[in-house]
Amino acid sequence: MQRLRRHDLVWLRAGAPIEPGPCCVDTADEVAHWRAAGLPLVCARGDGLPGDRVRLGLTLPGIGTRRRVSLVAARADILRSAAPPPLASLADTLPAAFAAPMRALALQCGALGITPRVYGSLLWQWLSGEPCLRADSDIDLLFELDDAAALPALLVLLRNAGSLMRVDGEVRCGAHAVAWRELAAALDGNAPRRVLAKSDEGIALLDVGDLWPARSRAA
Numbered sequence: 001m002q003r004l005r006r007h008d009l010v011w012l013r014a015g016a017p018i019e020p021g022p023c024c025v026d027t028a029d030e031v032a033h034w035r036a037a038g039l040p041l042v043c044a045r046g047d048g049l050p051g052d053r054v055r056l057g058l059t060l061p062g063i064g065t066r067r068r069v070s071l072v073a074a075r076a077d078i079l080r081s082a083a084p085p086p087l088a089s090l091a092d093t094l095p096a097a098f099a100a101p102m103r104a105l106a107l108q109c110g111a112l113g114i115t116p117r118v119y120g121s122l123l124w125q126w127l128s129g130e131p132c133l134r135a136d137s138d139i140d141l142l143f144e145l146d147d148a149a150a151l152p153a154l155l156v157l158l159r160n161a162g163s164l165m166r167v168d169g170e171v172r173c174g175a176h177a178v179a180w181r182e183l184a185a186a187l188d189g190n191a192p193r194r195v196l197a198k199s200d201e202g203i204a205l206l207d208v209g210d211l212w213p214a215r216s217r218a219a
Contacts, residue, residue: 006200078131091106102165112154
């Protein structure tokens, strides 16, 4: 099985046992309904889990208070996994006023060799077919960069993204992902150079110069 990354979509075999988190015991029926519909869960950080277990997440659909469910399953029960869907394939599910700027952003990122991928409320809305985006919702996007070469141009695009809908999310640089706004502020000198970096297993404070080997030599 391919390596699981945070935000990946995960399908479990039918009937596979799952362990709910301590605050999620009253969501068993809703989780069962979600799985019965053949819908995936999302891979979360595996902090402290043994290697044969995986932590998964589900945000129950709706536009009210977010109801996030944490679950643990056996890796052996994973049928398949996939990267989050690309923004280009979901942009048309947004209201017309938002769809055009999101399509434009996807094209501009594509010109840089970057495929923005969707997680958060837009993902859950697309999967469930139920409204999940509120008027104040962000569009959460994951940008994966193998090196830092395209980073300056990407940050310019994100700063200039349409103001109708706020673009949030992370830049994944190798093993770690950093919120793009925090990364931009650190590189501009407007915030500490140590940023909150999330890996598939935990969280660390890292200097921005250590996120990519190439940037480490140049920083």
